[in-house]
Amino acid sequence: MVNHLAIVGATGAVGQEVLSLLSQRKTRVGQTSLLASARSVGTELALDGRMIPVRELTDASFEGVDCAIFSAGAERSRRFGPIAASAGALVIDNSSAFRMEPEVPLVVPEINPGDLKNHRGIIANPNCSTIILAVAVWPLHRANRVTRIVVSTYQAASGAGAAAMEELRTQSGEFLGGKPIVPKVFPHPIAFNLFSHNSAIGSDGYNTEERKLIDETRKIFHEPHLPVTATCIRVPVMRAHSESINLTFERPMSPDEAREILRGAPGVEIVDDAAGNRFPMPIEASGRDEVLIGRIRQDASHPDRRGIDLFVSGDQLRKGAALNALQILECLTLDSR
Amino acid sequence: MVNHLAIVGATGAVGQEVLSLLSQRKTRVGQTSLLASARSVGTELALDGRMIPVRELTDASFEGVDCAIFSAGAERSRRFGPIAASAGALVIDNSSAFRMEPEVPLVVPEINPGDLKNHRGIIANPNCSTIILAVAVWPLHRANRVTRIVVSTYQAASGAGAAAMEELRTQSGEFLGGKPIVPKVFPHPIAFNLFSHNSAIGSDGYNTEERKLIDETRKIFHEPHLPVTATCIRVPVMRAHSESINLTFERPMSPDEAREILRGAPGVEIVDDAAGNRFPMPIEASGRDEVLIGRIRQDASHPDRRGIDLFVSGDQLRKGAALNALQILECLTLDSR
Numbered sequence: 001m002v003n004h005l006a007i008v009g010a011t012g013a014v015g016q017e018v019l020s021l022l023s024q025r026k027t028r029v030g031q032t033s034l035l036a037s038a039r040s041v042g043t044e045l046a047l048d049g050r051m052i053p054v055r056e057l058t059d060a061s062f063e064g065v066d067c068a069i070f071s072a073g074a075e076r077s078r079r080f081g082p083i084a085a086s087a088g089a090l091v092i093d094n095s096s097a098f099r100m101e102p103e104v105p106l107v108v109p110e111i112n113p114g115d116l117k118n119h120r121g122i123i124a125n126p127n128c129s130t131i132i133l134a135v136a137v138w139p140l141h142r143a144n145r146v147t148r149i150v151v152s153t154y155q156a157a158s159g160a161g162a163a164a165m166e167e168l169r170t171q172s173g174e175f176l177g178g179k180p181i182v183p184k185v186f187p188h189p190i191a192f193n194l195f196s197h198n199s200a201i202g203s204d205g206y207n208t209e210e211r212k213l214i215d216e217t218r219k220i221f222h223e224p225h226l227p228v229t230a231t232c233i234r235v236p237v238m239r240a241h242s243e244s245i246n247l248t249f250e251r252p253m254s255p256d257e258a259r260e261i262l263r264g265a266p267g268v269e270i271v272d273d274a275a276g277n278r279f280p281m282p283i284e285a286s287g288r289d290e291v292l293i294g295r296i297r298q299d300a301s302h303p304d305r306r307g308i309d310l311f312v313s314g315d316q317l318r319k320g321a322a323l324n325a326l327q328i329l330e331c332l333t334l335d336s337r
Numbered sequence: 338m339v340n341h342l343a344i345v346g347a348t349g350a351v352g353q354e355v356l357s358l359l360s361q362r363k364t365r366v367g368q369t370s371l372l373a374s375a376r377s378v379g380t381e382l383a384l385d386g387r388m389i390p391v392r393e394l395t396d397a398s399f400e401g402v403d404c405a406i407f408s409a410g411a412e413r414s415r416r417f418g419p420i421a422a423s424a425g426a427l428v429i430d431n432s433s434a435f436r437m438e439p440e441v442p443l444v445v446p447e448i449n450p451g452d453l454k455n456h457r458g459i460i461a462n463p464n465c466s467t468i469i470l471a472v473a474v475w476p477l478h479r480a481n482r483v484t485r486i487v488v489s490t491y492q493a494a495s496g497a498g499a500a501a502m503e504e505l506r507t508q509s510g511e512f513l514g515g516k517p518i519v520p521k522v523f524p525h526p527i528a529f530n531l532f533s534h535n536s537a538i539g540s541d542g543y544n545t546e547e548r549k550l551i552d553e554t555r556k557i558f559h560e561p562h563l564p565v566t567a568t569c570i571r572v573p574v575m576r577a578h579s580e581s582i583n584l585t586f587e588r589p590m591s592p593d594e595a596r597e598i599l600r601g602a603p604g605v606e607i608v609d610d611a612a613g614n615r616f617p618m619p620i621e622a623s624g625r626d627e628v629l630i631g632r633i634r635q636d637a638s639h640p641d642r643r644g645i646d647l648f649v650s651g652d653q654l655r656k657g658a659a660l661n662a663l664q665i666l667e668c669l670t671l672d673s674r
Contacts, residue, residue, distance in 0.1 A: 148638050152489035152581035154531055176510050192575045193620045194491055196632055201611035205634025227638035231581040236573050238529050244489035244568040274538035283530045295533055297542025301485050301564035
């Protein structure tokens, strides 16, 4: 068990989800500290029926802490993550701060739990879109090497935090009421609209979110040269991300074979009812641990049957963030029992 | 000019757009008849400031009509299209009824206007998603043969008609008000959700919408074996469709070359501001004639620079339907002057 767990960014969308999952999963934790910026001090959050006060995140916050789950953005992770690790806390970091550092394991427990043993105090939780892609593709890749991934995302407002979800609500009401829309959290209107993920565009034309999807998938799969291209789009959905995934395999792969492999795979559920026209949808993936997978079909553009198309939805706050972090914690505490 | 134009399905979303474009484009038309089902009789619609009564669509509706634009669904086109053609009217059909018949030209005027001359009384207007894809890809294909297309769509409610747009509004209000959502037009909730296009799934695993995208693009391009795979998704957007398009070319193609080719191409506008993070968005494509194209970049999964990724938005009711039909009409009437 964990004697003293710190949740950094406790008041954010991911932090709240960590709290809710801690109760549901009965993760064995002695003491829990909730840490956030000064403006959240005074807030109390519920954990297992008890109210816990939020304390300010400072250099001194990690004394006696065994494990700290960071979900407060890359800047705070870069500033406070090394301090927490030096104080002896195992850091599980939800931000992008350390993911691509060679000595930091980047882990999806269903895929590469073995990488955890190499940690030096900091473990990185992958980007939400990456986790959802990786959980769906890994079982197939293990059976028949994937030689190319073309992915287009349909990303929910939750990926940009609680304020972005609130903006989607507010703007939608304004639009329906015929009022003018003034974007604040997102740079463009999100209500009844969609747009290219608003992260910085690199010299290669990919935005940071797409780069994460490409580079993190390669690192998690231990396939440093896996050909991946990604297009990341924000859509007016509240909290689960969806992805249209086109896969090329080394050898032919039939939809039945893919279905059979995925049926036995951890962390996924097949929702692929062609007769009833029922496939993965974000409202059904929300609040679920599993990544929903459907529209499993032979890619007609590959005459040699080496292509498979998929459509998936996964809860961005759960498996895409909080759940994966807790699963990492559980892997480590089970090992040390 | 057209002496007598009939608009079949005048009260629908596409019919209304045809009326609005007729005024804006100053298409030279003598008399206009508005036809719809019996329940719309009594309605009057505005054209160029005059109110025109809607009449019931019957077998006798096409006497003296030169041209009939059908936007009333495939069933009505199959029933009344041949009657209109027999009565001497040139039929421009927005439905899927005749698109794949070998003797029916399927035309996007920017691409294959030459096919119009082979008509035998009926000309088919392609599916909205197909037109938007085709207009964006054709100029590149002509310069450097496209050998594979992987496309994922983000389709607006408008594609399912005016009632579907109203359902998106109503459901969004219900969701925001905490009321239960009861889908009527769509089989699944559309507010703050998305789902696989709800057309029938074939034995190959593709739905009808995806089949249209694949088969119609091949017919318009005169490339009967062009490798295309498509995933069609309905999103909670009001009226413009977006598409994430991955292209493979016969020879290397750089983003600059692609941009240069598209800059001079008809029917498209480049919206590709990486520094300002401004790319095609459905709210900006709505009400526009051009298909907006952006996120033009080298596909990193092709080491030999033969891949290009694009993201496009186009007004589904305009270029995706009404505008393309009127452009076909204009091609034919200009020819016969």
